[in-house]
Amino acid sequence: MSDTTTDQRAQVPGAAGDQTLTVTDNRTGQTFELPIVDGTVRAMDFRQMKVSEDDFGLMSYDPAFTNTASCRSAITFIDGDRGILEYRGYPIEQLAEQSTYVEVAYLLVHGELPTQQQLDDWTHEITVHTFVHESVKSFMQGFRHDAHPMGMLCGSVGALSTFYPDANDIADPDNRHAQTVRLIAKMPTLAAFAYRHTQGQPYVYPDNDLAYPGNFLSMMYKMTELKYEPDPRLERALDILFILHADHEQNCSTNAVRAVGSSQVDPYSAVAAGVAALYGPLHGGANEAVLRMLTRIGEKANVPSFIEGVKAGNEKLMGFGHRVYKNYDPRAKIIKASAYDVFEVTGVNPLLEIALELEKIALEDDYFVSRKLYPNVDFYSGLIYEALGLPVSMFPVMFAIPRTSGWIAQWLEMVQDKEQKIARPRQIYTGDRTRDYVAMSER
Numbered sequence: 271m272s273d274t275t276t277d278q279r280a281q282v283p284g285a286a287g288d289q290t291l292t293v294t295d296n297r298t299g300q301t302f303e304l305p306i307v308d309g310t311v312r313a314m315d316f317r318q319m320k321v322s323e324d325d326f327g328l329m330s331y332d333p334a335f336t337n338t339a340s341c342r343s344a345i346t347f348i349d350g351d352r353g354i355l356e357y358r359g360y361p362i363e364q365l366a367e368q369s370t371y372v373e374v375a376y377l378l379v380h381g382e383l384p385t386q387q388q389l390d391d392w393t394h395e396i397t398v399h400t401f402v403h404e405s406v407k408s409f410m411q412g413f414r415h416d417a418h419p420m421g422m423l424c425g426s427v428g429a430l431s432t433f434y435p436d437a438n439d440i441a442d443p444d445n446r447h448a449q450t451v452r453l454i455a456k457m458p459t460l461a462a463f464a465y466r467h468t469q470g471q472p473y474v475y476p477d478n479d480l481a482y483p484g485n486f487l488s489m490m491y492k493m494t495e496l497k498y499e500p501d502p503r504l505e506r507a508l509d510i511l512f513i514l515h516a517d518h519e520q521n522c523s524t525n526a527v528r529a530v531g532s533s534q535v536d537p538y539s540a541v542a543a544g545v546a547a548l549y550g551p552l553h554g555g556a557n558e559a560v561l562r563m564l565t566r567i568g569e570k571a572n573v574p575s576f577i578e579g580v581k582a583g584n585e586k587l588m589g590f591g592h593r594v595y596k597n598y599d600p601r602a603k604i605i606k607a608s609a610y611d612v613f614e615v616t617g618v619n620p621l622l623e624i625a626l627e628l629e630k631i632a633l634e635d636d637y638f639v640s641r642k643l644y645p646n647v648d649f650y651s652g653l654i655y656e657a658l659g660l661p662v663s664m665f666p667v668m669f670a671i672p673r674t675s676g677w678i679a680q681w682l683e684m685v686q687d688k689e690q691k692i693a694r695p696r697q698i699y700t701g702d703r704t705r706d707y708v709a710m711s712e713r
């Protein structure tokens with residue numbers, strides 16, 4: 271046992287003033303003073319806390335990283351208690367009202383809003399990269415007729431790395447820029463091809479006369495007409511949905527992109543990992559669950575009994591609650607307003623009445639109020655997608671298209687961050703040790 275006292279603290283370099291944490295290791299009696307920077311202590315500072323010379327040192331245990339910052343990031347800010355979401359410091363409400371998705375993608379990637387010239391150049395670059403190699407089309411045609419579009423998207427975006435082998439050169443800024451543009455430009459094309467495949471319809475090539483959301487609608491819905499003319503209200507609603515889904519800091523899929531990208535693989539492979547993560551029902555699939563729930567409730571009169579079931583713990587009110595937001599998800603507010611614009615074109619989705627009633631009752635009920643359960647981004651987005659005629663399997667795909675700009679912005683930040691290394695968490699080993707192999711006849 272060491273007899274180190276608080277007067278003989280083991281100082282970690284940088285620990286000074288009141289921005290420190292004093293830790294006493296009761297196993298040894300040793301006291302350590304660790305610096306607190308940005309409200310954070312470094313997990314590696316605990317490694318010096320040992321019970322013996324050959325002890326590995328103290329680690330932190332944080333399954334699911336619920337209280338561990340894995341990076342420094344200047345892209346997206348969230349204050350979950352106050353319901354604040356900002357991209358590069360700009361409030362999501364202002365961006366949704368005044369910006370476009372293409373401009374937001376520029377903002378996320380470059381850190382600043384573009385000048386008119388920069389926006390024109392960026393828009394042009396994205397527009398002229400919307401086409402995919404014909405072999406990508408043949409590749410996608412090889413999927414089964416009933417393939418899930420998210421699986422097709424995951425496979426085809428990963429396959430793009432084989433079409434751009436130079437993308438491996440991630441140390442070259444021009445090269446990174448080329449892949450950034452390609453990814454943002456081609457994602458809607460892959461997504462629309464996947465959708466048309468599930469419908470057994472011919473793939474529609476991009477129309478470079480149209481803006482980003484209008485071109486996507488054209489690739490999705492164009493049939494025999496010579497030129498598809500998107501309804502401006504639908505185009506705008508889609509653009510807003512794209513803005514709202516563009517980034518959300520270190521969520522599951524972004525963490526996947528960063529972790530896979532940290533091996534210095536090309537960005538197509540890293541983004542494929544992001545799509546794979548988003549495919550899961552706990553991440554990109556909640557809006558589908560909302561739609562199924564509303565359909566099951568069936569009519570407004572059934573809402574009170576459904577709520578009683580939720581309160582009794584029989585099931586969850588899907589589209590409510592969030593790990594980070596303990597207030598109204600700011601994106602849900604904007605989507606709700608946008609839904610009405612879409613319904614003006616498509617007719618009101620009959621499930622809206624049930625959703626509104628659920629929200630009204632839940633926001634007044636002590637069960638939900640005391641647990642700070644508010645509508646999240648998925649509560650209304652499924653209603654819009656359904657009104658656009660999309661099957662539920664396309665919902666996560668609609669999420670992946672705009673999230674690509676966030677993934678790539680996070681990837682760019684990560685590859686240029688000198689503090690980052692290959693992601694490699696530790697474990698607490700709980701298995702057996704050093705056992706002699708047992709011959710088959712003796713087992």
Ligand code: CMC
Nearest residue numbers: 553556580586587588589590591592593641643646647648
């Ligand atoms: N309906 C009913 N009760 C709920 C709900 C809900 N939707 N969400 C949380 N609770 C209760 C939960 O049972 C717990 O109650 P108690 O304290 O009595 O045990 C309390 O609220 C705290 O919940 P939690 O499970 O500790 O919260 P969490 O942060 O682990 O979970 C969540 C967050 C989003 C997984 C959860 O709220 C949930 O499952 N919601 C429904 C699914 C959903 O809408 N998911 C989409 C999230 S937004 C997607 C995105 O941003 O990418």
